[in-house]
Amino acid sequence: MKIDQDTCAGCGACVPYCPVEAIIFHKKDPAKRRKAFAEIDREACVECSVCFKAKVCPTEAIWDESLEWPRILRRAFSDPFHEHKGTNVPGRGTEEMKTNEVTGRFRDGFIGVGLEFGRPGVGVRLGETEKAIKRLIPMGVVLEPLNPLTQLIENPQTGDLKKDVKNEKVLSAIVEFIVPIEKAQEIFALIKVIASEIDTVFSLDLINKVGPDRDIPLVRELEKAGLDYSVNGKVNVGLGRPLYQP
Ligand code: SF4
Numbered sequence: 539m540k541i542d543q544d545t546c547a548g549c550g551a552c553v554p555y556c557p558v559e560a561i562i563f564h565k566k567d568p569a570k571r572r573k574a575f576a577e578i579d580r581e582a583c584v585e586c587s588v589c590f591k592a593k594v595c596p597t598e599a600i601w602d603e604s605l606e607w608p609r610i611l612r613r614a615f616s617d618p619f620h621e622h623k624g625t626n627v628p629g630r631g632t633e634e635m636k637t638n639e640v641t642g643r644f645r646d647g648f649i650g651v652g653l654e655f656g657r658p659g660v661g662v663r664l665g666e667t668e669k670a671i672k673r674l675i676p677m678g679v680v681l682e683p684l685n686p687l688t689q690l691i692e693n694p695q696t697g698d699l700k701k702d703v704k705n706e707k708v709l710s711a712i713v714e715f716i717v718p719i720e721k722a723q724e725i726f727a728l729i730k731v732i733a734s735e736i737d738t739v740f741s742l743d744l745i746n747k748v749g750p751d752r753d754i755p756l757v758r759e760l761e762k763a764g765l766d767y768s769v770n771g772k773v774n775v776g777l778g779r780p781l782y783q784p
């Protein structure tokens with residue numbers, strides 16, 4: 539995203555709309571014969587399009603430039619309306635993780651794990667997520683192949699991301715995978731290590747099928763690990779294709 543300095547009227551209306559404070563406002567400076575104006579810090583901008591789509595600019599000085607690789611990744615991970623080629627849905631994760639369990643991925647005896655790096659106001663460089671991926675792969679974790687972040691891995695043996703994507707800053711990116719529930723404690727311990735190494739905030743999403751007797755095995759594992767949790771339900775009647783399990 540860019541601001542045309544000649545057209546900008548210096549009203550400041552766009553500044554509060556940026557979730558990562560990438561719009562810098564310069565006050566009028568008579569000594570330098572300079573009018574007030576706003577400019578976008580290209581390094582800090584995650585290309586979420588909020589400033590543009592908010593339509594608050596009275597002079598239409600904010601313009602949506604055509605983005606090239608790898609900068610286009612900023613938009614792919616930060617604009618919730620941008621559709622990923624891998625998932626065919628907008629957003630940073632697969633449909634199963636975000637809204638609908640449409641393929642029966644979370645089977646009995648398994649837990650789904652999502653590590654959501656970054657947040658509005660903070661963001662994350664894709665290279666930070668690589669630290670987590672490189673910790674998980676040696677443990678035998680198989681990352682969700684359709685996840686947009688998985689598709690940026692250059693070396694599946696080591697978890698190295700493509701070199702040219704590592705410095706791209708995005709609002710948020712999710713590492714997605716499933717593991718047998720027997721591995722829960724091992725995974726929780728590793729996530730604590732990852733937390734000490736990552737230079738951003740992240741939240742941990744865990745998914746577990748509720749048993750016929752309303753038992754949630756994952757809750758016992760969380761209590762065993764001494765982790766605080768909040769149980770939330772997602773019920774999508776008729777939208778998924780549950781796996782047949784005799
Ligand atoms: S595109 Fe998003 S991150 Fe970039 S300046 Fe606009 S609001 Fe801020």
Ligand code: SF4
Binds near residue numbers: 553575576595
């Ligand atoms: S809203 Fe438009 S005119 Fe006002 S500071 Fe931002 S870019 Fe400039």
